[in-house]
Amino acid sequence: MQSNAVSLVRKAEDIPRDVFRLFLALILGASLVLGQAVRADARGAPESFADLAQQISPSVVNITTSTTVAASTERGPIIPEGSPFEDFFRDFMDRQGRGDDGAPRRSEALGSGFVISEDGFIVTNNHVIEGADDIEIEFFSGNRLNATLVGTDPKTDIALLKVDSDAPLPFVPFGDSDLMRVGDWVVAMGNPLGQGFSVSAGIVSARNRALSGTYDDYIQTDAAINRGNSGGPLFNMDGQVIGVNTAILSPNGGSIGIGFSMASNVVTKVVAQLKEFGETRRGWLGVRIQDVTPDVAEAMGLADAKGALITDVPDGPAKDAGMVAGDVILSFDGAEVADTRELVRRVADAPIGEAVRVLVMREGKTQTLSVTLGRREEAEADEAVPAVAVPETPTEAEVLGLTVQPVTAEMAEALGLPAGTEGLAVTAVDQVSEAYAKGLREGDVITEAGQQKVVRIKDLQDRIDEAQEAGRKSLLLLIRRGGDPRFVALSIEE
Incomplete structure (x- = not known):
């Protein structure tokens, strides 16, 4: 029996030459595409990572x-009897083999x-x-x-x-x-x-x-x-x-x-x-911003839901340059701004003390402003010093399924944390909460929220508010348990 390919060629001799050429081109094209697809599918893992591991290990x-x-300044237990920390401290000390010899x-x-x-x-x-x-x-x-x-x-x-x-x-x-x-x-x-x-x-x-x-x-x-x-x-x-x-x-x-x-x-x-x-x-621009959502874009007459909407302009570089609440920042230093995250990163990377061109949309018209950026770290340091001392209240609060209170020196020592450790101690965890499901327990200490230190209950609430304003769905907490840190992300959706 002759091959089917030979039979096909014989029949093709009776086909007009231009049609036959088109037919062959289609077959060859399909074969090329199929071959590329097969090669892409066949591309797997490297045979070994050994050479790379040997290269990078040193x-x-x-x-x-x-x-x-x-050392403790007094012997014996430092947690009052009946405290919610009492059982945790006793178990912790026993596990660590630590006595109360001071x-x-x-x-x-x-x-x-x-x-x-x-x-x-x-x-x-x-x-x-x-x-x-x-x-x-x-x-x-x-x-x-x-x-x-x-x-x-x-x-x-x-x-x-x-x-x-x-x-x-x-x-x-x-x-x-x-x-x-x-x-x-x-x-x-x-x-x-x-x-x-x-x-x-x-x-x-x-x-x-x-x-x-x-x-x-x-x-x-x-x-x-x-x-x-x-x-x-x-x-x-x-x-x-x-x-x-x-x-x-x-x-x-x-x-x-x-x-x-x-x-x-x-x-x-x-x-x-x-x-x-x-x-x-x-770099520091000195504005409070939020993303431009589709409904906001429609209400403001914007063609696209992009940019950063200014919600407040406190004293700072932006105010000095003439920015006002309601402006939408469309580009920064010649580069388009997609959302608030992108603007924050671009501003941070920009040179301090140098003028930067910022394109804003104001009342349906674009306007270019020249802003001389300040330094973010200095601005945050100034904000950290209140004009009037306000008593810290409350001393305990329920947040994200956790009951927390500021860490004292005695708590830090009993938990095996370095002297001077600051944060919020977890005194109770709602057992039906996400926090409990993710392993948080009494005696844990929250030292950071949103990768910023938390010392007061207000610090934690501020980080939650900031994340919600920025459209975040969760907040990353740095938890210390016996000096061992780990990150836990908890949902903050309302």
Whole structure:
């Protein structure tokens, strides 16, 4: 029997030449498309991550911090009998093997980091080293060096350390996080659960995630990230750092495949400022803003629901430049503004003390204003000092299913937290609340909300209000339990 292909060609001889050519072109085109589709479907995981792991390992470090917890000024229990903390403190002390002899003790914590220059600059998370008396760096080779703190940025949870080494240190470069696509392979490395150097692989699950911080730009990944991975690097397949592993969403504190790494394009700017100044220096416009929703856009006669709507203009650079409530910022320094998040980041990255052109929509007409930016850190410092001292009330409140009150020195000591720890102690948890379902319990201490410190009950409520005004669905809390920090995101939808 002859092949069907031969039979087809014989029959094709009777077909007009131009029709036959079209027929062949269609077949060839379909074959090419099919071939490309097959190749795309067949593209799988690398055969091995071993070469990459070998390349990056020398630059990743384990970080051990230690803090001296001050001695108690009195012996015996310091919590009144019948206190809601009584059982928790007793169990906690028993687990830690701590008596009531009043002797000072050391508290240790573990994290990860990575070397970014041969002269010993190291990047990690702020929450890894916050409040530490001593910071020790363990290298992949086994060498250990003490580190000094160069600077921190709690808003992005980034810290910069420095070690002095006799020999140049192996380091890793930053990559461009904006080039990462959902589905790209990534590798995380660090010190999970204190087990030592460990590598995990996964993909980019999502981009541009915002948990609750003002400058959030997280890469979401399913590469395993656990406690102790905080501050460690997230690599692309070229061995470049495209994120700093910072947080996980988990009902039990372990990895369930939802981890977040602060994008490198945010981190590099923070690190550059910490290296040069020892602190961040962000631009400040001086306005309160909200996103332009479709209904607002329609009401204001805007063609598109984009930009940042100004709701208030207190004293500051924007007011000096003539901005008023009701203006919609459409572009900043020549770049279009999609929403409030984008405007906040653009302003933060802009140079302080220099004039910037801002395009606003006012009463249906566009207008260009020239604004000389101030420094955000100075503005926030001024706002932190009230004109009149107001008594702190109330001393206890129920928020997000939690009953909280400011931490006292006695509470901090009994909880095994560093001396001087500030925050809100959880005295009760509603058992039908999301907070309880996510593992929060009596004795936990909230030290940050929205990546800003909380000391008073008002601080927490302000962070909730800010997040709701910004359209956030959840608020990220930094919880400490016996000195061990972890992030928990709680819903704030009304």
